[in-house]
Amino acid sequence: MMSSVAHIPGEGLAKGLAVTLRHMLDKSVTQQYPEVQPDLPPRSRGVIALVEENCTVCMLCARECPDWCIYIDSHKETLPAPEGGRPRARNVLDRFAIDFSLCMYCGICIEVCPFDALFWAPDFEYAEHDILDLLHEKERLGSWVESVPPPPPHEVGAEPPKEVAGGGRPARESRTAPARAAQSPGASQPVEQPSAEEAASPRERPRARTAPRDVRGIRPPGALPAKPAPDESVPDEPEAAKPAPAPPSDRASGEERPRRRLSPRDVRNIRPPGALPAKPPASEPEPPGGSGPPDPGASKSQEPPEDSTT
Amino acid sequence: MAEVLDLAIRLILIVAAFLVLPLVIGQTEHKVMAHMQSRLGPMYAGGFHGWAQLIADGVKFMQKEDVIPAAADRRIFAIAPAVALVPYLVVLAVIPVGPGLVGADLNVGLFFVLAVMGVGVLGSIMAGWSSGNKFSLLGGMRSAAQLVSYELPLVLATSSVAMAAGTLSLPGIVEAWEWWWLPWQAIGLAVFFIAGLAELRRPPFDMPIAESEIIMGPMTEYTGIRFALFMLAEYAGIVVLSALTTVLFLGGWHGPVLPGPVWTLIKVFALAFIVIWVRVSYPRLREDQLQKLAWVGLVPLALLQLAITGVVRVFTA
Numbered sequence: 200m201m202s203s204v205a206h207i208p209g210e211g212l213a214k215g216l217a218v219t220l221r222h223m224l225d226k227s228v229t230q231q232y233p234e235v236q237p238d239l240p241p242r243s244r245g246v247i248a249l250v251e252e253n254c255t256v257c258m259l260c261a262r263e264c265p266d267w268c269i270y271i272d273s274h275k276e277t278l279p280a281p282e283g284g285r286p287r288a289r290n291v292l293d294r295f296a297i298d299f300s301l302c303m304y305c306g307i308c309i310e311v312c313p314f315d316a317l318f319w320a321p322d323f324e325y326a327e328h329d330i331l332d333l334l335h336e337k338e339r340l341g342s343w344v345e346s347v348p349p350p351p352p353h354e355v356g357a358e359p360p361k362e363v364a365g366g367g368r369p370a371r372e373s374r375t376a377p378a379r380a381a382q383s384p385g386a387s388q389p390v391e392q393p394s395a396e397e398a399a400s401p402r403e404r405p406r407a408r409t410a411p412r413d414v415r416g417i418r419p420p421g422a423l424p425a426k427p428a429p430d431e432s433v434p435d436e437p438e439a440a441k442p443a444p445a446p447p448s449d450r451a452s453g454e455e456r457p458r459r460r461l462s463p464r465d466v467r468n469i470r471p472p473g474a475l476p477a478k479p480p481a482s483e484p485e486p487p488g489g490s491g492p493p494d495p496g497a498s499k500s501q502e503p504p505e506d507s508t509t
Numbered sequence: 510m511a512e513v514l515d516l517a518i519r520l521i522l523i524v525a526a527f528l529v530l531p532l533v534i535g536q537t538e539h540k541v542m543a544h545m546q547s548r549l550g551p552m553y554a555g556g557f558h559g560w561a562q563l564i565a566d567g568v569k570f571m572q573k574e575d576v577i578p579a580a581a582d583r584r585i586f587a588i589a590p591a592v593a594l595v596p597y598l599v600v601l602a603v604i605p606v607g608p609g610l611v612g613a614d615l616n617v618g619l620f621f622v623l624a625v626m627g628v629g630v631l632g633s634i635m636a637g638w639s640s641g642n643k644f645s646l647l648g649g650m651r652s653a654a655q656l657v658s659y660e661l662p663l664v665l666a667t668s669s670v671a672m673a674a675g676t677l678s679l680p681g682i683v684e685a686w687e688w689w690w691l692p693w694q695a696i697g698l699a700v701f702f703i704a705g706l707a708e709l710r711r712p713p714f715d716m717p718i719a720e721s722e723i724i725m726g727p728m729t730e731y732t733g734i735r736f737a738l739f740m741l742a743e744y745a746g747i748v749v750l751s752a753l754t755t756v757l758f759l760g761g762w763h764g765p766v767l768p769g770p771v772w773t774l775i776k777v778f779a780l781a782f783i784v785i786w787v788r789v790s791y792p793r794l795r796e797d798q799l800q801k802l803a804w805v806g807l808v809p810l811a812l813l814q815l816a817i818t819g820v821v822r823v824f825t826a
Binding site: 212215216218219220222223225227228229231 | 541543544545546547548549552786787789790791
């Protein structure tokens, strides 16, 4: 009757019935959302999380924001000069707010942030009855950090990122390193005191970036060092964690540093191309002298930024 | 006294079936259609997989304002849903469920059923005319055209069964039924079922309703409880069509192991499932295709069935 194109009369009709019957017997694709949380992909753009410790008030995000929905206030603070050095001024973040009623979720702020202070978090249930409540201050922005997922691994056979390939080692070496992204022990405040006695020659620094499993562990170049105390996070590093491909001087220090190779899973510790290196002089207006720079990067026993207690 | 009690019990059972079965089939349609579309369907009302969704819908419809358009023919507009619904209740009274289990055993039951079912379509035409709305009028006209076209194959197919059984009584037809009637009356079964679907204006024969082009056709202007009655009539129509097909072509209560009424219900629900299945699977026929299917497809097939029935009847008698 209807299916004149089908070879057997009614073949098309039967096929139509078969399709619907097969779908009825298959599992439904509906997600019962309020009861069952959706399984969002890792790069979901839900809300913007702020790692306050990493922010250096460079204002790049606020300037690049197409909607101008980021509000930043700061003041300068002068650190006393240790051991007769020059006092140093640093910016202290007073207010960091994103108005999500204006935000269009373009993610430009996250991309431009040179210090890894902004991240996408997949949370999306922050609707409000009052539009004014969509202005998230830095405390609320900071609260999203714990749900920032680890970045997805690179595709098999993909070209390793430049930062990794530059290390001269196969990037896949430490793939066995378990993803510890979820393990972010209550990120404590970084120790802000400059450890002057630990100031040593910058050559002691590892060249390779370590893999901060915790976004809070990433410190901007100008940040102050951690005390060596948080070494307790070291032992649970996996065996696959090789020492960083540090210059030979690194070994000369005699200290077995459990720095890990950047694993492909830890994309977060890859610095953007324009970012400043971990080397402190790069971010300093004046390269520190051999003695007494409060800059932490020079400290010999400085724990790598992967330490989550920094 | 016993007779009155017997009659009262039968009537109560018929009304109960009339109120429950359409809801069950409506809920089945909700869920089956949803799963055929990889959805879940209603999941909240009543708690367990939304079993009370249609009850909730009914409560909602009752709370709605009953709007009658200013241009409407008020009296006709008001009684049209009843005209659409009541015939199915009446038909249900003469359909046998088991041996002796029938509301009223008419010796012209088949004739009665066909006549009354034709009245049901009248409700749709009345609604279309009285609404004072061009879409409703179009829908009503299409209903009328469909009724005229599909009543003929319907009657021809049923007359084939009546010829085979030698009676017009529905219980008599079921009693005369043998298993080999299935291949014998297969064409008649298909014609009757398809023509019945068209009579009910079920997809894919829902050109008069066609919510995407003429906005539910005759029901455009209906709200609240009157609209709910139209929907109830649609599902009651599915029950009646499935039951009639069961009784006429599938042997009613005949079946192994299980008791007769259970077999009747099983067959009715299987046919109702097919009604839903066809609805989900096929797109709506265009108006000319609809007419062509009836006149070029079903009427010759029904005549062929009538001829086969006559030939077999002559040689076996």
